Amino acid sequence: MSSYAEIHLRYTLPPCLVLFLLSYPFSNSRHHFALLFLLSVVILCTAPWDSYVIHRGIWAYPSNNVMATLFRIPVEEFAFFVIQTYMTTSLYSIITKPTFHPSLLPPRKRRGTLGSLLLLIPLLPCIPLSCTTSHWTYTALIVLWSAPFLSGLWYVSGPHLLRLPRKDVLIPILLPAAYLWLVDGHAIRSGIWTISERTKLGWELAPGLELEEGLFFLLSNTLLVLGNIALSQTFALADVLSLQHPHQNWHTDSNPLHTLPTLLAALLLPAQDYPSTLISHLSDAAVTLREKSKSFDLAAALFGDRCRLLLLSYYAFCRATDDFVDERQGQAQGQGGGEGEGGVEVIERFLGLCYPELRFELGKEEGEGGTAPAGEGEGEGEGAAKDYMNGKVHDKAANGHENGNTHKANRPTQDRMHSEKVEAYILTLPPQLQPSFSLFYLLVPFLPPEPVLDLVKGYEFDLAAFPVAGTKGEDVGGARGGEGAGEAEEERKKNENEQWNPAIKTEQDLIQYCQRVAGSVGVACTYLFAASQPQPQPPCTPPTQELLENATNMGIALQLVNIARDIEADARMGRSYVPSSWASSPSSPSSCQADPTTPATILSHPKECIALFRPRLLTLAFKYYALSAPSLHLLPTQSKQGARAAVAAYMSMGLLMRSCPGWPVRSGWTTAVKVLVVLGVLYLPLSLGGEGMSWELGARNWELAGQLGSLAAGSLGEK
Numbered sequence: 001m002s003s004y005a006e007i008h009l010r011y012t013l014p015p016c017l018v019l020f021l022l023s024y025p026f027s028n029s030r031h032h033f034a035l036l037f038l039l040s041v042v043i044l045c046t047a048p049w050d051s052y053v054i055h056r057g058i059w060a061y062p063s064n065n066v067m068a069t070l071f072r073i074p075v076e077e078f079a080f081f082v083i084q085t086y087m088t089t090s091l092y093s094i095i096t097k098p099t100f101h102p103s104l105l106p107p108r109k110r111r112g113t114l115g116s117l118l119l120l121i122p123l124l125p126c127i128p129l130s131c132t133t134s135h136w137t138y139t140a141l142i143v144l145w146s147a148p149f150l151s152g153l154w155y156v157s158g159p160h161l162l163r164l165p166r167k168d169v170l171i172p173i174l175l176p177a178a179y180l181w182l183v184d185g186h187a188i189r190s191g192i193w194t195i196s197e198r199t200k201l202g203w204e205l206a207p208g209l210e211l212e213e214g215l216f217f218l219l220s221n222t223l224l225v226l227g228n229i230a231l232s233q234t235f236a237l238a239d240v241l242s243l244q245h246p247h248q249n250w251h252t253d254s255n256p257l258h259t260l261p262t263l264l265a266a267l268l269l270p271a272q273d274y275p276s277t278l279i280s281h282l283s284d285a286a287v288t289l290r291e292k293s294k295s296f297d298l299a300a301a302l303f304g305d306r307c308r309l310l311l312l313s314y315y316a317f318c319r320a321t322d323d324f325v326d327e328r329q330g331q332a333q334g335q336g337g338g339e340g341e342g343g344v345e346v347i348e349r350f351l352g353l354c355y356p357e358l359r360f361e362l363g364k365e366e367g368e369g370g371t372a373p374a375g376e377g378e379g380e381g382e383g384a385a386k387d388y389m390n391g392k393v394h395d396k397a398a399n400g401h402e403n404g405n406t407h408k409a410n411r412p413t414q415d416r417m418h419s420e421k422v423e424a425y426i427l428t429l430p431p432q433l434q435p436s437f438s439l440f441y442l443l444v445p446f447l448p449p450e451p452v453l454d455l456v457k458g459y460e461f462d463l464a465a466f467p468v469a470g471t472k473g474e475d476v477g478g479a480r481g482g483e484g485a486g487e488a489e490e491e492r493k494k495n496e497n498e499q500w501n502p503a504i505k506t507e508q509d510l511i512q513y514c515q516r517v518a519g520s521v522g523v524a525c526t527y528l529f530a531a532s533q534p535q536p537q538p539p540c541t542p543p544t545q546e547l548l549e550n551a552t553n554m555g556i557a558l559q560l561v562n563i564a565r566d567i568e569a570d571a572r573m574g575r576s577y578v579p580s581s582w583a584s585s586p587s588s589p590s591s592c593q594a595d596p597t598t599p600a601t602i603l604s605h606p607k608e609c610i611a612l613f614r615p616r617l618l619t620l621a622f623k624y625y626a627l628s629a630p631s632l633h634l635l636p637t638q639s640k641q642g643a644r645a646a647v648a649a650y651m652s653m654g655l656l657m658r659s660c661p662g663w664p665v666r667s668g669w670t671t672a673v674k675v676l677v678v679l680g681v682l683y684l685p686l687s688l689g690g691e692g693m694s695w696e697l698g699a700r701n702w703e704l705a706g707q708l709g710s711l712a713a714g715s716l717g718e719k
């Protein structure tokens with residue numbers, strides 16, 4: 001006969017070890033907090049009950065099988081509490097890693113009142129049953145123990161739970177429960193513990209598995225998962241609150257002793273203070289990210305929770321502004337003038353409001369360009385908005401206290417009046433901009449204006465360089481518009497070719513463009529990484545110059561991959577980012593009589609042009625990647641893995657293109673590659689320790705991945 005301790009050694013500890021290894025690369029202080037918190041609750045809630053159940057003789061253990069007891073409870077049983085809590089909590093953290101709780105919070109403060117009342121009903125028959133000794137006693141005691149906790153947890157977390165992906169709830173409940181059923185059945189058959197005949201129903205779910213035991217492990221595991229969900233939900237709420245009120249100290253990562261009261265405060269937040277609007281903006285942003293960028297959506301899971309929140313907000317801003325600028329240009333071209341103000345001006349005005357110190361700079365630039373300056377302009381159109389802008393300028397002229405030291409991150413607190421103004425201004429903007437602009441405004445304390453202005457310059461460049469791009473909408477419509485369009489289309493393309501006036505003439509032009517639209521995003525991300533370090537409040541330590549430079553290079557590398565991927569798609573929108581100086585390359589194929597860098601030629605000879613330029617663009621991309629990859633290790637812990645994963649998922653596309661002539665391959669397949677790459681970043685290099693080592697390994701992995709890619713693409717028969 002084996003002992004109770006052997007059950008642990010043989011059956012319960014090995015899965016814990018596996019879960020430990022799987023969750024190790026991303027376990028953080030929150031996971032440790034959840035574990036410690038739940039362990040304390042589990043022991044406090046279960047030990048008295050267990051002791052009482054043993055006292056009533058409902059279950060028993062041969063005393064020679066256990067090492068020691070405490071309050072009649074074997075120490076191995078205490079170990080069991082710890083083990084089950086560890087197993088379920090770490091499985092929960094692995095399964096729910098991709099889930100972003102802040103965007104799934106209930107939109108309004110809601111409690112699961114009905115559910116929690118229903119969960120109390122089973123208590124009515126069970127209270128009397130538990131006092132007497134019958135076949136129902138054990139069942140009744142289990143219900144009596146679990147129902148109040150279940151009810152309370154449902155009250156707190158039911159509405160949030162219902163918004164989570166099913167698998168996040170079911171897998172961590174059912175998988176450990178099923179495993180423990182097997183272990184329990186085995187232990188009972190081996191006589192390690194016994195369930196008294198007098199107080200059990202005697203119904204076996206499976207040979208050796210008593211109904212009561214099955215019920216117990218199911219319910220205890222459900223409690224653990226509900227407890228974990230309640231914690232995730234409360235942490236997420238605190239994160240959202242700390243974004244909304246950076247000076248109210250909602251931070252939960254700095255000091256564990258501070259975490260408990262902060263979570264309690266978030267849980268008890270009055271309904272009118274609940275950040276409903278922010279949550280709905282975040283949900284929108286999360287949906288957009290999922291739809292628009294697989295690479296970043298996958299990698300997002302590896303960032304610390306707070307970092308993920310900041311990055312998602314910035315992503316939403318970049319996405320919305322990019323789309324908006326295109327859309328406005330389309331309107332302006334389509335309707336001869338459109339709605340007056342161009343997309344870029346709308347964004348610049350808003351930035352002028354976010355960063356008052358920019359007002360004069362922007363005004364000057366716009367004045368030169370002939371458009372009404374954001375500041376002192378005469379009140380034509382958008383009256384309310386202009387008033388706010390003007391008001392702010394006068395304020396500033398009056399006290400001027402915000403001058404100086406403004407081009408750093410960590411700007412001073414935005415006072416409430418200012419943020420009310422900005423919120424009111426945002427409401428005057430086109431509705432598709434409002435959510436992401438509100439999110440952006442919350443980032444202003446952490447983000448200097450330069451990278452954002454660079455981004456806007458990139459948009460401006462696109463507009464100036466590709467005026468025909470405004471036909472984007474028409475293009476799609478025209479293509480769908482039926483056969484008659486064919487000839488007109490040809491004609492248009494010819495015109496286009498003649499009109500083509502390359503804005504990107506040299507490689508340097510290309511790099512400058514990439515620096516503006518993507519390098520600047522890298523820089524902005526670096527500031528947001530710095531802002532997501534655990535610390536009570538802004539200001540935070542700004543990133544080093546070296547980091548900023550390499551962030552720029554990384555952005556350039558990723559954008560070059562983008563451009564290499566989209567050569568044909570861009571041409572369809574009348575755009576080409578291939579430097580015109582590349583046209584005279586000696587390897588120009590004879591079929592490309594015309595300038596192969598123009599959209600028209602790319603469209604008429606896509607294969608040749610892609611074969612000509614894609615490798616060259618990718619070589620350039622990998623050059624910039626190699627330059628900046630080593631400094632990924634300089635990033636703060638909260639963001640290192642996420643940044644590495646995002647970059648790797650993106651660059652893996654570059655490798656695939658380099659090695660599969662059949663690109664584009666099916667999107668399901670590229671997603672699978674990205675998932676593998678992200679998993680590789682998470683699990684492979686870390687296991688080797690030494691950072692230099694892991695990068696060498698990384699480089700070899702790239703080659704391997706590329707070869708695997710070409711093999712697989714070949715076997716899929718996609719040319």
Ligand SMILES: CC(C)=CCC/C(C)=C/C=C/C(C)=C/C=C/C(C)=C/C=C/C=C(C)/C=C/C=C(C)/C=C/C1=C(C)CCCC1(C)C
Binds near residue numbers: 037045081227
């Ligand atoms: C932090 C703040 C302010 C807010 C945050 C949000 C919030 C409110 C969170 C609240 C979380 C709560 C309240 C979580 C509660 C979780 C519980 C009660 C888990 C019980 C698990 C019980 C467990 C694992 C029991 C295990 C028992 C075992 C293994 C017993 C096994 C057994 C053996 C071996 C022999 C046969 C008998 C028996 C079945 C008893």
